[in-house]
Amino acid sequence: MKKNYTKAKNYWQLALPRWGRIVVRTILGLLLIIAIAYIGLAWYINTHKKEVLASVTSSLNDGISGTLTIGGMETTFLEGFPRVSFKLQNVVLRDSLYATHKRTLLTAGEAEVAINTLALVRGAIEIKKITIINAGIDLFTTATGYSNSAVFAKKKKPAKDSKGGGGFPELRKLGLYNVTFTADNRKTNKLYKFKISSLDAALNYNSDGWQAGVNLEGMANSMAFNTQRGSFIKNKTLDGRFDITYNEDEGFLTFDKNRLDIGGERFMIAAKLGVGESSKFIIDIENDNILWGNAARLLSPNITSKLMMFNLASPIAVTCKLDGDFNSSGDPLIYVTAKIKDNVLTTPGGDITQCNFTGIFTNNNVKANGFTDANSAIKLYNFNGIYADLPFVMKQAFILNLEKPIATGDFTSNFQMQKLAALVDDDLLKFTKGTGSVKVNFKADIVNFKLAKPLVSGLVAIKDANVTYIPRKLDFKDISVNLNFNKDDLYISEIILKSGKSIVNMQGSIKNFLNLYYTDPQKIVLEWKINSPQLHMGEFMGFLGSRQKAKAAIKKARKGNFTDDLNQLFEKSNVDMKLRVDKLYYNHFYATNAKADVLLTDNAVFIKNAGLNHAGGTLLINGSMAQGNVNKYKLNATVSNVDMQKFLYSFDNFGMEALKSENLKGYFSSNADVTGIIDSNGALVPKSMYGTVSFGLKKGRLIDFEPVRNVGKFAFPFRDMKNIEFYDLKGKFDVKGEKVTIHPMQINSSVLNMDIEGIYSFGRGTQIYIDVPLRNPKNDKEITDKEELAKRRNRGIVVHLKAEDDEDGKVKIKLGSKKE
Known part of the structure; x- marks a missing residue:
């Protein structure tokens, strides 16, 4: 080895x-x-754990005004090598006034602190990393403005050549895990509360401050700039990265634009937040692909509740700017933009397809008036689309003051009249032809998302239209009309209306029209001036009687409330007409130069100063008719010098069965004050008339009148009873249904003289007394003295006759007098 x-x-x-x-x-x-x-x-x-813990605690307490307590400490070496790491348990940080407000700034079950090893060898504590786990951070400001953040004393700015030293300035890393952060400002009514699942931050220092990269996962439980209005992004998840720069001279944290997922929606966010002396902030938010409902639910409830009345089917591009001060009361500036293209907009009044516009929301419409609902505005530019098959364009439309909303803008549309079927139910109005155009400017209050007290200026033009008013079965052809709106008044001109053989030219006006249309249609009064070269009244009899009911359930399901409003307008509004007709036709009735003042209400017709030329004479009429299941009329008429035969023929003999128009000739004058009933077809209902009628007949002739002929056969077989001439005949009748009371009346004729009184019945109950002097009037033909004629009239034999019903209901003549 x-x-x-x-x-x-x-x-x-x-x-x-x-x-x-x-x-x-x-x-x-x-x-x-x-x-x-x-x-x-x-x-x-x-x-030496106690000594080291005391040093760490002392270092952490450096520069704070309060108390930091640490329940325990464990040391780990290998986890943070070459640094030394401490695990601190039960960390509690409180400011000096905790006993007053009882809000703890920091409560952490566990905190890890990594310190500089070499500094520790020198006997100094330099903290490089802090990790806080299972903690609550509660930043609290009282109603008087005191904040428990006062626990942090203001640090002196280090020298430019300083590498840092001691305490927090050289903190390199920060981690938060399962931490609840709350900022509760009672003075400004602000509440920010976040649940931080994980936050990892790495810091680098420079001569101006520091830079940090932060990764965040968590949830926003509350982001209320004004607790009275509720929270933005309430209970929405947060997931993203922040690149932050802090400039110590400016005192701002600058957040570069980065992606942040909020509630699963992808946003790009940039921000600038003041720290220290400044508490101002600016937050810019962008999302180029978000659904309307999802965007609305990210805002505060006071805004969301209004926006959720609407919807857009496809995603939109939005931006939002928040500009405010954390220490100020009230809302920050909120400025939202949206771009909508080829979308479907759902509104309380129906859907708008192929919808395009650029939208802006701001809560600071007038810069000097603050950030409030009253100073908020929704502004739409180049708004166009199709509503109920009608294309329209609004260059600009504003909704101002969301406390008491006011809508302003312009509206333009050109369309075929048939397209109105998608807007107006065809069981009310049915259009089969024509064109329409609308070009108006408007201003109106909005109450419960409906227009009220509107002011409109502009023109609505209808050309060559055919329309049927279904409830009254009225057809109109080739209608042309201009509706000129002048703020709250409506002027109607150039109307040409054709219905069957009738031709009507009309112009009119309605004062305070739109306000009453939306709020009180029964107070609308349409002032009409109507001229017609010929008018056939029978074509307008649909105005009599009850209207057909619209199919309400189907109507509301398809058309919203527009048809209801229009229906109310037609039925509840009043029409004050000045009528001038050259030729007037009604069944057998024909007149010329007709003039009348007519007032139509929802359930009545009033006629005043009506005059016309008829049957060679004149008629003056005042009256009214109450509409319902039956049409009750009240008539005061003066007839002057009309051809009796034509007059009776025109009015269908006033329901008399025995006396016909062909039985009478002469020139008739009368005063009538009667009431009665007209059916839904415009015919007089027999036996319904009540009132008084007085008359006079000049140059009269009674031709082939059967009751008189019967008398002649019995009493005067040799006199011509088929052709009787009358001399200045006068009489008075009281009409009570089927019975007519004949006041005592003298009849002086070429054949005989008679005194008549009694009751004539259209049914049963006729009882007429007739006194007939047998003296032949021809014998006194040459006498001109009236007193002498009166003396001679009853000389001789006087026959007393009685006309009454027989068992078959026919009138029979027999001898009898009133004295019997």
């Missing part, structure tokens, strides 16, 4: 020069010295 050692020694001497052998021997010597020193150090620490 000695021989082998000698050979190896000789070989080593031959392989290395003399200086090389000296270097190797030196290195081996140094290693041996280090090993002996390290073993000695281990022996020293193990035999």
